[in-house]
Amino acid sequence: MHTLKEIYQDNEERNFIDPSLYSRYRVKAGLRNDNGTGVKVGLTKICDVIGYKIIHEKKYNIDGQLIYRGYPINYLVNKQPSDKICGFEETAYLLIFGTLPNADQLKAFKDYLLNFKMGPVDLQYETPNILNALQIEVLKLYAKDPSADTDDLEERMMKGLKILASIPLFTFSYARNKVFKSYPYPDRSLAENILCMARGNDQYTFEEAKIMDTLLMVHADHGGGNNSTFANAVISSTGTDIYSCISAAIGSLKGPKHGGANCKVTNMFKAIFHEVGFTTDQTTLKKIANRILDKDFFDHSGLIYGIGHAIYTKSDPRALLIHGQCEALAKSKGQEEIYNCIHAFEKVAIEVMKERKGIDVCANVDYYSGYVYSLLGIESDLFTPLFAISRTAGWVSHHLENRQSNRKLIRPANVYVGEMEEIK
Incomplete structure (x- = not known):
């Protein structure tokens, strides 16, 4: 007799949907348009998130607001x-x-x-x-x-x-x-x-x-x-x-x-430090970034956590605000070497993403927030x-x-x- 888990595995293909069908039926997967912009589903007076402009149906990246x-x-x-x-x-x-x-x-x-x-x-x-x-x-x-x-x-x-x-x-x-x-x-x-x-x-x-x-x-x-x-x-x-x-x-x-990305960033840094130490060497860090994209390092997801965002392209204003305060805090805590490594990897990861995928990305809020929390003496499960x-x-x-x-x-x-x- 098969277990329910085995029965599900035997029939797993029944749940597989050919990705090409999304474009065939003009379905917006993830409620995203083909150019990466979000499908408009509501109106609000509360908050606006700006990372690009659409002019004559063409998307232009701008500094985030x-x-x-x-x-x-x-x-x-x-x-x-x-x-x-x-x-x-x-x-x-x-x-x-x-x-x-x-x-x-x-x-x-x-x-x-x-x-x-x-x-x-x-x-x-x-x-x-x-x-x-x-x-x-x-x-x-x-x-x-x-x-x-x-x-x-x-x-x-x-x-x-x-x-x-x-x-x-x-x-x-x-x-x-x-x-x-x-x-x-x-x-x-x-x-x-x-x-x-x-x-x-x-x-x-x-x-x-x-x-x-x-x-x-x-x-x-x-x-x-x-x-x-x-x-x-x-x-x-x-x-x-x-x-x-x-x-x-x-x-x-x-x-x-979504919110759990800050923990992923923290764990990614720990893996990087364990692998290469607190280095700022561009060649070494570039190899790490490429290995992550190749699913050959960290969690094998192919994702460089904290880099890239659904809307922000040139800059995430939240990340810039945190980064500005992070550097001073790291120095006051005697963690300048760690900070320098994290900052150097940010630049390398953005460069590698451009080379490999041809897209403009920036560090998002999660890239530095977890590190700042740790500098404040707060453990990652918080x-x-x-x-x-x-x-x-x-x-x-x-x-x-x-x-x-x-x-x-x-x-x-x-x-x-x-x-x-x-x-x-």
């Missing part, structure tokens, strides 16, 4: 006061409410988030992954909410803020096997509280907290087309509760092609949960926008290319 409610991310990061840390709170407010807060509004918003009190948390999950635990905890919030299924926008907004305030506490409760019912320092910023909970002490420098704040800001949103936000939009279109939508978005973010913490602000804002304006059920079509069995 990330726009939150009309403000470039570079402006929002660089405008932060030199003596305060409140960038993420200001950014989350902007995304959710549509305008930059004044001093009183920012204080009210920050007080709500950081004075939040969480209910009981069960840490005994049979899952090794924090993202899965976050999904469970967000769904538990639904179970505790007597009006969880309301379609009132203001109530959905308040539920969204509850999720936004809860996820950092859930994350570090699970990571440290210690329930954080509230933030240790409600009079400080979320970035500072994250460093305290991650490290188990408050021994951080102002510069470290500033960098964490920047990381939270640049991850807060990335338009309506990124995978987790689109998953959120698809589920929101059914009219279901916000808890289900955010839980689904977290599940999407867990994937290595990298993607930290992404989820910041991206929740964007998920909530897009959920509210979709429930207000884009209420049509998302229901695309597939083309059937299977066989028709002869029925006797």
Whole structure:
């Protein structure tokens, strides 16, 4: 008797679809056009991601821009006061409410988030992954909410803020096997509280907290087309509760092609360091890059993680902001040699991709973010949960926008290319 696994393997070919059929039936695989641009599926006022221009139906690569409610991310990061840390709170407010807060509004918003009190948390999950635990905890919030299924926008907004305030506490409760019912320092910023909970002490420098704040800001949103936000939009279109939508978005973010890429980059660097040391030699690093593309090194996927992006071509503004702060932090930590190797490999990888595939690529946000997290003393299993913490602000804002304006059920079509069995 065959096992079910063997039966599936014997019939695996029945699930294989000839890639040429996509062009034959004009199906946009991955919701991508033939020139690599995304298929337009919605409208938004929240965020714009710019990496190219289309002029007379021809695509021209340009320097990347990330726009939150009309403000470039570079402006929002660089405008932060030199003596305060409140960038993420200001950014989350902007995304959710549509305008930059004044001093009183920012204080009210920050007080709500950081004075939040969480209910009981069960840490005994049979899952090794924090993202899965976050999904469970967000769904538990639904179970505790007597009006969880309301379609009132203001109530959905308040539920969204509850999720936004809860996820950092859930994350570090699970990571440290210690329930954080509230933030240790409600009079400080979320970035500072994250460093305290991650490290188990408050021994951080102002510069470290500033960098964490920047990381939270640049991850807060990335338009309506990124995978987790689109998953959120698809589920929101059914009219279901916000808890289900955010839980689904977290599940999407867990994937290595989305939020999990930062861990892949970190592990790729470890493999490179083990193979060739902290070298900046171009010939040596070029051989490594070619081996990765040849599926002869690291995870044999043929992917140079952290290099290339679906939209950005010449530059990723998030990566540039992180890179600028990363160099100074690495030097202060005595890791200049490691930083120099990572920076040298970035240049080589971009060059090799151009030679091998004829495409213009750049380092994306994941290329440096994992390294910066490690410089801040944060272990790799927290990298993607930290992404989820910041991206929740964007998920909530897009959920509210979709429930207000884009209420049509998302229901695309597939083309059937299977066989028709002869029925006797």
